[in-house]
Amino acid sequence: MTAPAIRLRGVSRRFGALQALRDVSFDVMPGERRAVLGPNGAGKTTLFNTICGDFPPTSGSIELFDRDITRLRPHERTRLGIGRTYQTSLLFNGLSVLENLFIAVRGVRPNRFSFLRPSAGDGGMAKARDLADRMRLSHLIDAEVVNLSHGQRRQLEVGMAMAGDPRVLMLDEPAAGLSPGDRPELLRLLRELPRTLTLVLIEHDMDIALPAADIVTVMKDGEVVVEAPPDRIEDDPVVQAIYLGDGH
Numbered sequence: 752m753t754a755p756a757i758r759l760r761g762v763s764r765r766f767g768a769l770q771a772l773r774d775v776s777f778d779v780m781p782g783e784r785r786a787v788l789g790p791n792g793a794g795k796t797t798l799f800n801t802i803c804g805d806f807p808p809t810s811g812s813i814e815l816f817d818r819d820i821t822r823l824r825p826h827e828r829t830r831l832g833i834g835r836t837y838q839t840s841l842l843f844n845g846l847s848v849l850e851n852l853f854i855a856v857r858g859v860r861p862n863r864f865s866f867l868r869p870s871a872g873d874g875g876m877a878k879a880r881d882l883a884d885r886m887r888l889s890h891l892i893d894a895e896v897v898n899l900s901h902g903q904r905r906q907l908e909v910g911m912a913m914a915g916d917p918r919v920l921m922l923d924e925p926a927a928g929l930s931p932g933d934r935p936e937l938l939r940l941l942r943e944l945p946r947t948l949t950l951v952l953i954e955h956d957m958d959i960a961l962p963a964a965d966i967v968t969v970m971k972d973g974e975v976v977v978e979a980p981p982d983r984i985e986d987d988p989v990v991q992a993i994y995l996g997d998g999h
């Protein structure tokens with residue numbers, strides 16, 4: 752039987768008296784696009800952080816392709832194949848799109864953090880160009896990051912997370928703060944990601960999450976309340992109660 756890319760079993764997390772996650776269990780299969788939806792405070796970011804290793808769960812276990820990663824540090828998880836974006840941008844503003852991607856590619860190579868100027872024959876450079884292409888940024892390859900739109904920065908952040916050839920890509924609210932005009936481009940990019948990659952998308956916005964996902968997990972108060980394909984989400988009475996009930 753195929754091992755899930757991510758297997759969560761009874762994952763709980765407390766912050767003092769606050770139970771941010773309660774007994775969360777689900778499997779994300781290889782190649783699947785999973786969106787985790789929920790209102791403010793539902794526990795989405797806490798779940799994301801426990802999977803990426805920012806902090807361990809208080810109880811429960813997390814496996815990556817059958818390997819227990821519950822207590823591993825973030826960089827160890829990166830090495831095992833988890834790529835991620837951050838809510839706050841980690842881009843180098845004074846450098847170009849290509850230079851940012853090149854640094855990300857180099858950062859995951861044995862000679863990491865070498866800031867040697869790239870040469871034409873550098874394999875890292877070819878890979879950075881390929882990533883720019885896949886992120887639909889090839890026309891902006893020499894643009895300084897400071898001059899990019901918010902949406903273009905998001906595209907670049909996904910490219911940076913892809914530089915280490917992750918098996919699982921974790922995206923934390925990629926559509927947050929995007930203008931309506933930037934959203935379709937982000938969605939197109941997400942839908943074009945290779946199916947060899949497993950995608951877990953933490954998202955507030957149903958208009959991004961539903962078209963991008965194969966399966967949607969809806970959370971509320973730290974618990975999974977619905978797990979269903981996207982076409983069953985909007986009409987689900989529990990989801991309607993949550994989203995209409997709190998003004999979303």
Ligand SMILES: Nc1ncnc2c1ncn2[C@@H]1O[C@H](COP(=O)(O)OP(=O)(O)OP(=O)(O)O)[C@@H](O)[C@H]1O
Binds near residue numbers: 955
């Ligand atoms: N480091 C922390 N210390 C204390 N409480 C925390 C911490 N991180 C999250 N919480 C609390 O845990 C609960 C879940 O928060 P979380 O950020 O995971 O929700 P969320 O679904 O991501 O919400 P949002 O959509 O607003 O980002 C909230 O009540 C939050 O205040």
